[in-house]
Amino acid sequence: MFTKEQEDMIARSLLNESKKLRVFDFDDTLVKTTSFIYITNNGKKKKLTPGEYAVYKEKPEDVFDFSDFSKVQDPQEIKKITKIFRRVVQSSGGSGVHILTARAAHKPIRQYLKDIGINMSKIYVTALASNNPKDKADWIEDKIDNEGYDDVYFADDSPKNVEATKKMLRDKDVKWRVQLIKH
Numbered sequence: 001m002f003t004k005e006q007e008d009m010i011a012r013s014l015l016n017e018s019k020k021l022r023v024f025d026f027d028d029t030l031v032k033t034t035s036f037i038y039i040t041n042n043g044k045k046k047k048l049t050p051g052e053y054a055v056y057k058e059k060p061e062d063v064f065d066f067s068d069f070s071k072v073q074d075p076q077e078i079k080k081i082t083k084i085f086r087r088v089v090q091s092s093g094g095s096g097v098h099i100l101t102a103r104a105a106h107k108p109i110r111q112y113l114k115d116i117g118i119n120m121s122k123i124y125v126t127a128l129a130s131n132n133p134k135d136k137a138d139w140i141e142d143k144i145d146n147e148g149y150d151d152v153y154f155a156d157d158s159p160k161n162v163e164a165t166k167k168m169l170r171d172k173d174v175k176w177r178v179q180l181i182k183h
Helices: 006-014 050-054 080-092 105-113 133-147 160-169
Strands: 019-026 036-042 044-048 063-065 097-101 124-127 151-156 176-182
Touching: 019 080, 019 133, 044 050, 044 063, 050 160, 080 097, 080 151, 097 105, 097 133, 105 124, 133 151, 133 160, 151 160
Parallel strands: 019 097, 019 151, 097 124, 151 176
Antiparallel strands: 036 044, 036 063
16 A cells, blocks of 8 residues: 555656755845854854855854844845746746745745745745754755655755755755855
C-alpha cells in the first residue's frame, strides 16, 4: 500500500510531471532593508548588514542581537529577483513557492509582500529563527523527503547557505538549481 505522497510521485513520474519546490531567501535576496545584526564580542559592539553577515566568520565569544529583524525596516525591493519571484508565483499559482528566512518572524515578511502586490494566498513564509546554513538545507531536504518534491530551485545571497544546500542536494535524486544572489 502506498501513501498519498508516494501515489502522487508515481503518477507524476508516469506522466513526466515534476513537483516543483521554489525557495527564495528574503533579506538581500528579495529586499534590502536598514535592519542590522548587532554583535558583541568581549565588550566591543559592531553592526553588520545582512550582506556583511552572510560572509561573516563567527567567533566563539560572539553574542548576536537580531532585534531589527522583527520588522521590515525601510524596504527597498530588489526588482530583478522580485520580478523572477512574481513570475514563479504567477506560473505556479503559488503552489510550491516558499520564502525561507533566518528571521524569527514571518508576519512582517507576509505584510511586505502583500504591500508590494504579491498574492500571498498560497505562498508560505518559514521563519527559521536560525542563522545556521545547515538549517536551511535540512528544511529543503525535509520537503524533498517527506513531501515528494523532485525539482528544486533555491535562491539566497549567503554563500554559506548556498554551499550547504548544494552539498545536501548532490546526494538527492532530484533536478535542482541553486543560485547565489549577488548585488
